[in-house]
Amino acid sequence: MNTARHRRTRTLAWGALPLLLLTAALSVDHIPLADVPLTVPYAAEGPGPTVDTLGEVEGIPVVDVRAPEVDTPAGQLRMTTVSVRTNMTLPQLIGRWLTTDDTIVPAEQIFPKGATREEIEEANKAAFSQSESAATVAAMDWLHLPVKTVIADVIKDSPAQGHIRPDDVLLQVDGKRVAKPGQAQELIAALAPGDQVELLLERDGKEITVRPTLGENEHDPGKALLGVYMAAHPVDDIEVSYNLQDVGGPSAGMMFTLAVIDKLTPGDLTGGHVVAGTGTIDPDGTVGPIGGIVHKARAARDAGTELFLSPSDNCAEVLSRDTGNMVVAAVDTLDDAVTAIESFAKGEEVRTCGSA
Incomplete structure (x- = not known):
């Protein structure tokens, strides 16, 4: 059955619904005079x-x-x-299913169950930051140009706060020189929560050493957390x-x-x-x-x-x-x-x- 004919068939099957009821339901996302939501746990x-x-x-x-x-x-x-x-009523969901090529999936497939909006935004930000850094490294490698690791941001209330600042250049982790964010991540991942790590940074043209104590990654128990976003920046000009x-x-x-x-x-x-x-x-x-x-x-x-x-x-x-x-x-x-x-x-x- 082709898609257009299939969609028309589904539309006709729902044609018996009272138009007034369906129209009203499309504009209501809660029961009047009560705080009872009518949205469904699905996303399009x-x-x-x-x-x-x-x-x-x-x-x-x-x-x-x-x-x-x-x-x-x-x-x-x-x-x-x-x-x-998201946050669609059942009639709105049905409307998208009938009239578009949208894919209907459980909402928790998009937004993990139990995760707050802030946690989701933080995870997306981290993934996007890593993507940007990887893009720079891959491009510079393809062009045969060197890169350095720069602190893009410091997570609030993390072990790095008070030790590391945005725009610091990370030069060494426990005496081992790093050029790419992935190298730094591997060295820190080899440590445990509670370990003190020695970091050599370049800040405002001067080298400084800081020794933060690593925390525990709440999203990956048992894994060490420093609490920074790192980005790859090209060297030179x-x-x-x-x-x-x-x-x-x-x-x-x-x-x-x-x-x-x-x-x-x-x-x-x-x-x-x-x-x-x-x-x-x-x-x-x-x-x-x-x-x-x-x-x-x-x-x-x-x-x-x-x-x-x-x-x-x-x-x-x-x-x-x-x-x-x-x-x-x-x-x-x-x-x-x-x-x-x-x-x-x-x-x-x-x-x-x-x-x-």
């Missing part, structure tokens, strides 16, 4: 906005690269998102920053990395085409799968995308829906992504999800 996932990582949002570059030579690419590298709707608000999670990593590379290399990586994609990025350039890709591909298609970059592990999901005229490339690494874009720009064959 659908296509979200796409953002050109080579462009600007409200006059601010999404990926801001400052260096002696920065290119201005003519094409687009669009990151994709998923919109999530290159600065990279990411300026996208209200977006969480790691799925923009690959597109951030590609934007940095495109701005720091001569010429136009995309050949002036509209390229979109999604996928996590590891510091070593590995591209990982993500959730909600059918909605991200739909958003990319609706935005006029010509080439869509999909993690190979998500290919089956992407191909389960109509992708229109988009070429859907399968990628496992940053090299795969760059090769796919360059091949497409030259009119050459691309390794697609259908052929992977």
Whole structure:
């Protein structure tokens, strides 16, 4: 049964509901004169906005690269998102199920049971910060440029507070030199809650030593917690920053990395085409799968995308829906992504999800 016919059938099945009752219910989220909510514990996932990582949002570059030579690419590298709707009444939920291609999932699949809004926002912030840092490391490694580890933020009431400040450069952990955030994380993870760790920092051009006592990670009992967000910054005279608000999670990593590379290399990586994609990025350039890709591909298609970059592990999901005229490339690494874009720009064959 095709989707449109199936949707019409479902609509007719609900046609017996009194229109007045249904209309009234759509606008009520609690029982009048009582504090009894009528919302259901489900969420609807659908296509979200796409953002050109080579462009600007409200006059601010999404990926801001400052260096002696920065290119201005003519094409687009669009990151994709998923919109999530919650706090719906049953009629509202049914309405989205009948009239859209949204995916209906238990709310706790989006918001873990028992987690507060603040905890969820903190987790998303951490994931996004790690994604930004990984994107910078992967881009600099691809460009054969060195990086350093900078403290992006200090968590309130954490062991780091009072010892470490934002913009400190982390040079050593217990006498071992670190350049990348991942190296520091591994050294701290090898310690235990209650251990004192010696950190060599660079602050305002001077080296200082601090010795905070590690706490315990409440989300991972038994694991040590320092309480900082670390970011990779290029060494020398290159600065990279990411300026996208209200977006969480790691799925923009690959597109951030590609934007940095495109701005720091001569010429136009995309050949002036509209390229979109999604996928996590590891510091070593590995591209990982993500959730909600059918909605991200739909958003990319609706935005006029010509080439869509999909993690190979998500290919089956992407191909389960109509992708229109988009070429859907399968990628496992940053090299795969760059090769796919360059091949497409030259009119050459691309390794697609259908052929992977």
